[in-house]
Amino acid sequence: MPVVHLLDYVxxxxxxxxNAIERLGYTIVWIKSPGHIKxxxxxxxxxxxxxxxxxxxxxxxxxxxxxxxxxxxxxPFMGICVGLQVLFESSRESSTVPGLAHISGRxxxxxxxxxxxPHIGWNSATISDTHKPQDKSFYGLRNCSKYYYVHxxxxxxxxxxxxxxxxxxxxxxxxxETFIGAIGRDNVLATQFHPEKSGxxxxxxxxxxxxxxxxxxxxxxxxxxxxxxxxxxVACLDVRSNDQGDLVVTKGDQYDVRDRTEHTxxxxxxxxxxxxxxxxxxxxxxxxxxxxxxxxxxRNCPLAxxxxxxxxxxxxxxxxxPLTIGGGIRExxxxxxxxxxxxxxxTMYFRSGADKVSIGSDAVxxxxxxxxxGERLSSKTAIETISAAYGNQAVVVxxxxxxxxxxxxxxxxxxxxxxxxxxxxGEKFCWYQCTIKGGREGxxxxxxxxxxxxxxxxxxxxxxxxxxxxxxxxxxDLELTNEVKRCVKIxxxxxxxxxxxxxxVDVFEQSATDAALGAGMFHRGDYTxxxxxxxxxxxxxxxxxxETDLEC
Numbered sequence: 001m002p003v004v005h006l007l008d009y010v011x012x013x014x015x016x017x018x019n020a021i022e023r024l025g026y027t028i029v030w031i032k033s034p035g036h037i038k039x040x041x042x043x044x045x046x047x048x049x050x051x052x053x054x055x056x057x058x059x060x061x062x063x064x065x066x067x068x069x070x071x072x073x074x075x076p077f078m079g080i081c082v083g084l085q086v087l088f089e090s091s092r093e094s095s096t097v098p099g100l101a102h103i104s105g106r107x108x109x110x111x112x113x114x115x116x117x118p119h120i121g122w123n124s125a126t127i128s129d130t131h132k133p134q135d136k137s138f139y140g141l142r143n144c145s146k147y148y149y150v151h152x153x154x155x156x157x158x159x160x161x162x163x164x165x166x167x168x169x170x171x172x173x174x175x176x177e178t179f180i181g182a183i184g185r186d187n188v189l190a191t192q193f194h195p196e197k198s199g200x201x202x203x204x205x206x207x208x209x210x211x212x213x214x215x216x217x218x219x220x221x222x223x224x225x226x227x228x229x230x231x232x233x234v235a236c237l238d239v240r241s242n243d244q245g246d247l248v249v250t251k252g253d254q255y256d257v258r259d260r261t262e263h264t265x266x267x268x269x270x271x272x273x274x275x276x277x278x279x280x281x282x283x284x285x286x287x288x289x290x291x292x293x294x295x296x297x298x299r300n301c302p303l304a305x306x307x308x309x310x311x312x313x314x315x316x317x318x319x320x321x322p323l324t325i326g327g328g329i330r331e332x333x334x335x336x337x338x339x340x341x342x343x344x345x346x347t348m349y350f351r352s353g354a355d356k357v358s359i360g361s362d363a364v365x366x367x368x369x370x371x372x373x374g375e376r377l378s379s380k381t382a383i384e385t386i387s388a389a390y391g392n393q394a395v396v397v398x399x400x401x402x403x404x405x406x407x408x409x410x411x412x413x414x415x416x417x418x419x420x421x422x423x424x425x426g427e428k429f430c431w432y433q434c435t436i437k438g439g440r441e442g443x444x445x446x447x448x449x450x451x452x453x454x455x456x457x458x459x460x461x462x463x464x465x466x467x468x469x470x471x472x473x474x475x476x477d478l479e480l481t482n483e484v485k486r487c488v489k490i491x492x493x494x495x496x497x498x499x500x501x502x503x504x505v506d507v508f509e510q511s512a513t514d515a516a517l518g519a520g521m522f523h524r525g526d527y528t529x530x531x532x533x534x535x536x537x538x539x540x541x542x543x544x545x546x547e548t549d550l551e552c
Contacts, residue, residue, distance in 0.1 A: 051097065056097065076187050087099065088106060089104060119152065120491050121515065122147065136216065148194050155192075157180055250295075289323070294325065322355040329382060330362045368444075384458050398463040402466075431446050452488065476495075477496065485512045504518070504536060508541055
């Protein structure tokens with residue numbers, strides 16, 4: 001099998017890239033030392049996280065000059081995400097750290113006054129017709145395809161500047177800002193998006209680089225689609241052991257996952273399918289992300305053998321979209337008595353195929369401590385340590401609020417909204433109480449306080465559940481969604497209550513949510529992810545549709 005060399009400087013989820021390359025028929029050879037780079041013919045530099053951290057790690061390991069030598073020798077080089085960023089001169093993220101300066105330009109942070117930051121989701125990589133041969137594809141890129149981006153800093157696009165230097169540039173637009181999504185010249189290709197997480201469209205880009213097909217003729221003229229971020233649809237799988245000890249996908253009704261019968265008050269755990277098989281099904285249906293929420297505590301299981309690690313590893317072999325794992329991301333004691341930090345636990349999941357980790361109850365406790373300290377950071381929480389190592393886009397906070405109705409805002413110190421959904425005694429006001437332990441314990445903290453605190457700690461996204469709406473099939477809590485979006489700049493995923501495609505239309509039309517999540521309606525087979533997207537598309541929303549062709 002042909003070979004490609006990969007340089008891993010602890011860049012987060014590297015497993016998905018390995019799986020993608022192996023799926024395409026190539027063997028990975030790992031760069032073990034700076035001197036090893038001279039033996040590489042094709043070299044890939046992946047990366048997520050911080051510009052300065054990446055360059056400092058490469059410099060510390062003695063890799064910067066060998067990378068420069070490889071590029072200057074004319075051998076094929078591909079940079080992914082931060083691997084693209086380091087090719088430029090500098091970044092506002094680390095203004096004192098110089099880049100490799102192979103490409104002229106500087107990275108700026110997205111303007112968060114008009115949109116959520118980080119930029120997370122599926123967007124374009126479009127090459128202007130004035131800058132490419134007619135009916136040609138540059139490294140498998142298609143103007144009609146969407147690719148997965150996750151970043152806060154980007155290179156602003158200046159029409160014609162880099163093209164005059166011989167570069168081919170593919171652009172993307174986020175809000176009012178146009179930036180470089182991919183760039184290439186001679187032996188170099190770099191993508192701001194993650195091709196290994198971009199489904200078939202991304203695999204096609206990797207394949208073109210590996211096969212050295214810089215320009216290929218298109219089989220047919222393909223229509224362009226609008227630039228801009230698509231509406232992101234997330235499929236969520238709650239995973240736990242059933243009464244026979246098997247790991248299954250289940251779904252709760254206000255977080256209760258057991259079916260009650262007249263013969264037993266405890267009931268049996270709902271078994272809706274096998275996690276790996278269902279994840280693959282949703283990938284084929286064009287789910288934009290897949291989230292696993294581990295709602296079983298494997299208290300007697302050594303960390304290295306956690307069942308969820310195996311689920312992630314198997315899923316990542318065939319599912320090339322982002323994977324999030326939640327449950328148990330905290331400091332813990334292994335069965336041998338050794339203490340394992342939350343960062344170490346997260347690292348295990350990243351190395352098993354996760355792109356993000358989701359933190360729930362521990363985020364609430366951390367927020368309470370944050371306010372007790374006078375809104376000062378400790379640098380020791382799971383959110384802070386993981387985001388510092390892997391970037392804030394790698395940390396999702398899963399929020400489980402429930403409504404507490406009051407007759408007047410004066411009845412509570414918490415942030416109150418006037419609601420159209422009256423309380424049991426006709427109350428016109430409510431506040432959203434944060435809960436822990438799967439919704440079983442309420443805390444003296446409102447949802448607005450929580451999301452502001454975790455954003456300050458470094459969380460990159462909020463997964464916004466609703467205990468009141470969970471399992472109801474009555475639609476998302478739009479008031480809750482809008483209230484949380486008002487409080488934070490980071491992206492928000494609306495969750496709980498979806499029962500049919502129209503509910504996704506409602507949440508995108510009537511709130512500013514960045515994504516929406518479905519579970520039971522998909523698990524039961526009432527609707528598919530593609531059903532939802534077709535309805536959204538018919539209502540004028542931009543969505544990513546499935547692709548199957550690996551060839552140009």
